Amino acid sequence: MTLNDWITNLYIFVLASFLGLELIRNVSRLLHTPLMSLTNAISSISLVGSLALTGEGDKTWVIVLGTIAIIASSINAVGGFLITDRILKMFRKSK
Amino acid sequence: MENIIQFVYIASASLFILSLKWMSEIKTSRWGNWAGTAGMALAILATLLKPEIHGYLWIAIGIVIGASIGTPMAMLMPMTAVPQRTALSHAFGALAAGIVGSAEYFLHGSNLSMPQRIVLCIEVLLGFLTFTGSLLAFGKLQEIIPTRPILYPGRNLVSLSVFAFSLFLIAYLVIKGGSHPFLFGSIVCLSLLFGILLVLPIGGADMPTVISILNAYAGLSSSFMGFLLNNKLLIIAGALDGSSGLILSIQMCKAMNRSFTNVLFGGVGQVLEVADPSRDGKIVKSLSPKEASILFEAAKKVVVVPGYGMAAAQAQHVVKELTDVLENRNIEVKFAIHPVAGRMPGHMNVLLAEADVPYDKLVEMEEINPLFPETDIVLVVGANDITNPAARKNPGSPLYGMPILDVDKAKQILFIKRSMSTGFAGIDNDLFYSPKTIMLFGDAKKVLNELLISINSN
Numbered sequence: 001m002t003l004n005d006w007i008t009n010l011y012i013f014v015l016a017s018f019l020g021l022e023l024i025r026n027v028s029r030l031l032h033t034p035l036m037s038l039t040n041a042i043s044s045i046s047l048v049g050s051l052a053l054t055g056e057g058d059k060t061w062v063i064v065l066g067t068i069a070i071i072a073s074s075i076n077a078v079g080g081f082l083i084t085d086r087i088l089k090m091f092r093k094s095k
Numbered sequence: 096m097e098n099i100i101q102f103v104y105i106a107s108a109s110l111f112i113l114s115l116k117w118m119s120e121i122k123t124s125r126w127g128n129w130a131g132t133a134g135m136a137l138a139i140l141a142t143l144l145k146p147e148i149h150g151y152l153w154i155a156i157g158i159v160i161g162a163s164i165g166t167p168m169a170m171l172m173p174m175t176a177v178p179q180r181t182a183l184s185h186a187f188g189a190l191a192a193g194i195v196g197s198a199e200y201f202l203h204g205s206n207l208s209m210p211q212r213i214v215l216c217i218e219v220l221l222g223f224l225t226f227t228g229s230l231l232a233f234g235k236l237q238e239i240i241p242t243r244p245i246l247y248p249g250r251n252l253v254s255l256s257v258f259a260f261s262l263f264l265i266a267y268l269v270i271k272g273g274s275h276p277f278l279f280g281s282i283v284c285l286s287l288l289f290g291i292l293l294v295l296p297i298g299g300a301d302m303p304t305v306i307s308i309l310n311a312y313a314g315l316s317s318s319f320m321g322f323l324l325n326n327k328l329l330i331i332a333g334a335l336d337g338s339s340g341l342i343l344s345i346q347m348c349k350a351m352n353r354s355f356t357n358v359l360f361g362g363v364g365q366v367l368e369v370a371d372p373s374r375d376g377k378i379v380k381s382l383s384p385k386e387a388s389i390l391f392e393a394a395k396k397v398v399v400v401p402g403y404g405m406a407a408a409q410a411q412h413v414v415k416e417l418t419d420v421l422e423n424r425n426i427e428v429k430f431a432i433h434p435v436a437g438r439m440p441g442h443m444n445v446l447l448a449e450a451d452v453p454y455d456k457l458v459e460m461e462e463i464n465p466l467f468p469e470t471d472i473v474l475v476v477g478a479n480d481i482t483n484p485a486a487r488k489n490p491g492s493p494l495y496g497m498p499i500l501d502v503d504k505a506k507q508i509l510f511i512k513r514s515m516s517t518g519f520a521g522i523d524n525d526l527f528y529s530p531k532t533i534m535l536f537g538d539a540k541k542v543l544n545e546l547l548i549s550i551n552s553n
Contacts, residue, residue, distance in 0.1 A: 001325050006210060009322055009330055016331040020338025023115040029434060029459055032343065032441035033177060035118055036310065038131055039339040040181050042111055043313040044188045045135065045332040048142045049195040049320050054157065055148030057202075063150065065198050067157040069191040074161020075168065076188035081132045082169035083180060087445050088125045094453035 034087040041080025047073035096146055103141035104328040110134030111332050115339070121454060138328055174449045175406045178439040179236035182306050185313055186229035192316040193222030197283060199323065204274030211323055212272070216265040218319035219279075220286045225312045227290030232309065235294075236302050244298040254292040261285035297358070303439045304347045304358050311340025343440065350434035352486075352496040379515070379527050381534040384542050387509060388549035390533075394471035397421055398463065400431045400500055401443045404477015404512065408539035411450040414476060417547045418452065424550075430456050431463040431473075431500050433481040460500055470505040477511065477539050483524045492522060508532045511542050 027035050050073050054066030111134045117127030143154070165184075172180055196219035200207075207215065234240035247253075264282050268275060297305055314336025321329025348355050391397075399418070405411055418428045430452065436443045444457055458466075467473070475482055482502040486494040502508055508531050515527070526532055535542050 001208070001211070005325060006322070009325070009327065012327055013318060013322075013330050013334050016334035017338050019112065020115070020335040021342060023112070023119070023335070024339045024342045026119040027115075028120065029432075030441060030444045030454060030457060031118055031121065031124055033439055033445045034124065034128070034441070035339065036306065036343065036439065036441075037177065037181050037184075038114065038118060038128060039310055039314070039336050040184050040188070041135070042114070042131055042332055043185070043310065043317055043336040044191070045138060045329055045336075046188060046192040046195060046317045046320055047135075048138055048326065048329060049324060050157075050191055051139065051142045051154055052145060052148065052324070053195055053198055054153050055143070055145070055150050057150070062198055062202065063153050065194050067153045069194040069198075070154060070157030071161040071164070072187040072194070073191040074158045075165040076161075076184045076191070077135055078162045078165035079169040079180070079184050080165075081128060081135070082166060083177065084128045084131075085125065086169065087174070087177070087448075088121075088128055090445070090448035090451075091121050091124075091454045092448070092451070093455050 030091075034084045037080055037087065038084045041077055041084060044073045044076035044080060047077060096144060100141045100144055101327075103137055103144075104326075107134045107137040107141065108328050108331045110137065111335055115335060134332075138332075173409075174445055175409065176237075177445060178303060178306065178442065179233050181439070182229045182233040182236060182302070182309070185306065185309050186226050186233060189222045189225035189229060189309075189313045189316060191222075192313065192320060193219055193226055193283070193286075195320060196222060196323070197279070200274075200279050201276065204276075204279070205272075209269060209272070212269045213265075214319045214322040216268060216282060218316050218323060219283060220261060220265065220289075221312045221316035221319065223283055223286035224290035224293065225309050225316060227287045228294045228305070228312075229290075229309050231291055231294040232302055232305050235297075242298060244296045246296050250292070250296050254289065257285055257289045257292060261289065293359070301358050303435070303442075304344050304351075306439070307340045307344040307347060308359075309340070311337045311344065314338075314340055347435060347440055350440075350498065352498060377528045379534050380530075380532065381536055384535055384537075384545035385549045387533060387535055388546055388553060390472060390507060390509070391421065391424075391426070391550050392553060394426055396427045396429075396466075396470050397472045397474060398429050398431050398467065398470045398502075398505070400433070400436075400473060400475045400478050400482060400502060401447065402433075402436050402476065402478020402481065404479075404539055406437055406442065406446055406477070408477060410476060410539040410543055411446040411452075413540050413543040413547065414447070415450040415452050417543055417550075418456075420547055420550055428456065429458050429463065429466070431460065431502075432457050433460050433478070433500050434498075436478055436481055460498060464501045467501045467504040471507060473502045473505040473508045475502065475508065475510045476543070479512070479524055480522075482526055483522070485522065485525050488525075494522065502526065503529060503531070506531065509535055511535045511537070511539050513538060 050069035110130045114131035117123040314333045318333030485492040486497045486499045
């Protein structure tokens with residue numbers, strides 16, 4: 001990776017961080033619990049790293065570790081999105 | 096192909112951003128979750144398109160096993176366990192991040208550039224400390240481990256030393272270059288240890304803030320993985336997650352009127368006053384639910400203050416039934432939600448929603464406080480510290496400065512508690528001794544039921 005790549009990535013990181021701050025500030029306190037489980041699910045994006053590791057790997061220990069990582073990330077992702085949906089389904093207004 | 100993957104990643108990132116945007120309102124919130132799911136699905140698909148990937152079998156097996164564990168975890172656990180489930184989920188995600196970083200090091204250690212070594216080490220440090228920290232948080236919330244903060248003299252020094260040492264090792268590794276498996280392994284062990292040391296001295300009541308912070312660390316870890324692997328989607332998603340965790344932690348600290356550092360290093364939540372000597376000679380008025388039900392005859396406005404006790408007793412459904420009964424008698428019922436009621440921000444809202452209480456009855460602290468003076472009866476169900484006027488009046492109290500619900504301004508207060516035991520802050524509540532207060536002792540579910548039956552038969 002060239003220095004340019006690092007700089008571009010840094011730009012992206014900074015922009016995304018500020019964007020994140022703005023987006024979250026507007027979330028109603030009522031929704032903080034599902035917000036936490038949703039962002040927990042999004043943090044399982046590290047699954048992408050595990051996929052590349054396992055899929056490209058040749059050695060046994062890489063595949064073993066990679067598969068463990070995939071299992072862990074999948075628990076995180078699937079569980080997170082499902083529980084968030086379960087929580088959000090429950091909110092209703094007075095009739 | 097690489098370009099196609101990048102375009103799909105961009106779509107995925109956009110979906111994550113929309114996901115958070117749509118979470119700002121209840122109306123669009125479910126779309127928010129769907130957007131997030133779609134974003135993740137696209138990210139997975141795009142990654143699988145990478146030409147370097149030749150083995151799909153284990154990926155499939157991994158995903159299937161993971162999904163089959165994650166699904167029951169989400170669908171079967173009771174709503175009261177949402178905080179601990181979130182903590183456990185964090186642990187898994189962080190573990191994955193740590194593993195990926197470590198594997199990358201052992202595979203390519205000698206080929207990494209210095210900046211790559213830096214981000215890899217930070218990513219692994221964050222990943223593993225979040226792993227053990229989250230596991231510990233899960234243990235405390237699930238009460239497998241004692242919830243009181245576990246303090247020992249010099250604890251801050253120990254934690255900081257471990258942290259400093261790991262940074263030192265990282266600096267050494269980064270500057271030295273090459274591949275040093277033992278050194279790396281030590282860094283991993285130190286990170287695991289540091290996670291435990293970080294969370295151990297924090298009391299069960301502060302766990303929500305800790306979970307938020309750990310969420311931020313997990314996000315940062317993903318971002319750093321993105322820097323390492325030159326994956327912009329990881330960077331973006333991680334940054335979004337990190338900011339979210341940071342903001343929620345700050346908001347929670349503000350709601351408790353304690354600083355960040357106080358929560359992390361303060362060891363609050365321990366019993367500071369063992370037995371309040373001033374309690375001797377003070378009497379509380381208590382009634383049976385049947386006797387108390389008469390008070391509701393003349394009431395027009397009632398506010399219910401839910402707390403962790405309601406969650407523990409699983410009383411939210413009875414609360415709903417009581418609300419219905421009161422409303423049938425033309426009594427207005429509102430719910431006062433304090434930002435740190437329960438074990439997680441928004442915890443009470445979720446439980447009440449589960450009990451089918453419409454969300455427009457749930458009023459936040461700032462909006463409901465001005466309404467207390469005109470409230471006839473306040474029904475406190477399993478809450479304590481959030482109503483304690485000592486937070487306003489008593490500079491010596493550990494609660495001092497914390498914004499509270501102005502329950503003491505209402506005309507009559509009914510406290511449902513199992514006993515005179517203290518709440519999380521370990522101190523006595525002055526409100527119990529007020530002439531306006533009546534205690535209803537017993538399990539929340541039972542008391543509310545009896546109240547319900549009595550009111551109906553009046």
